[in-house]
């Protein structure tokens with residue numbers, strides 16, 4: 001075991017101060033994920049299926065004992081126009097917000113962003129009806 005690996009093992013806060021450069025195999029889609037191309041020091045989710053693992057209590061600390069698969073459930077836009085993903089753990093339900101990486105699959109992100117509109121409750125007619133209602137309210141304003 002190299003000295004650097006030993007340090008990783010014993011220093012619990014290691015990944016908060018150092019970029020995680022280990023390639024890993026995604027537990028959900030099985031693709032191997034390399035750190036290069038992420039544009040961030042902490043690649044915490046798979047760029048292909050956007051799934052993550054529950055390994056952190058707070059970002060980068062690797063202290064969680066849960067290790068459940070975290071499904072991407074939503075995207076949102078931060079104040080600085082940066083996109084972020086919301087992940088929810090399949091086992092314990094923990095929610096976490098993560099910056100997207102430069103090479104995250106753009107169609108996957110779009111699909112996630114549009115998911116609420118693709119569901120049963122959101123037909124085109126439903127949307128049209130809703131916007132008509134909003135028009136009516138606008139007209140009613142002084």
Ligand SMILES: [Zn+2]
Nearest residue numbers: 026029046049
């Ligand atoms: Zn994956």
Ligand SMILES: [Zn+2]
Nearest residue numbers: 054066089092
């Ligand atoms: Zn969990």
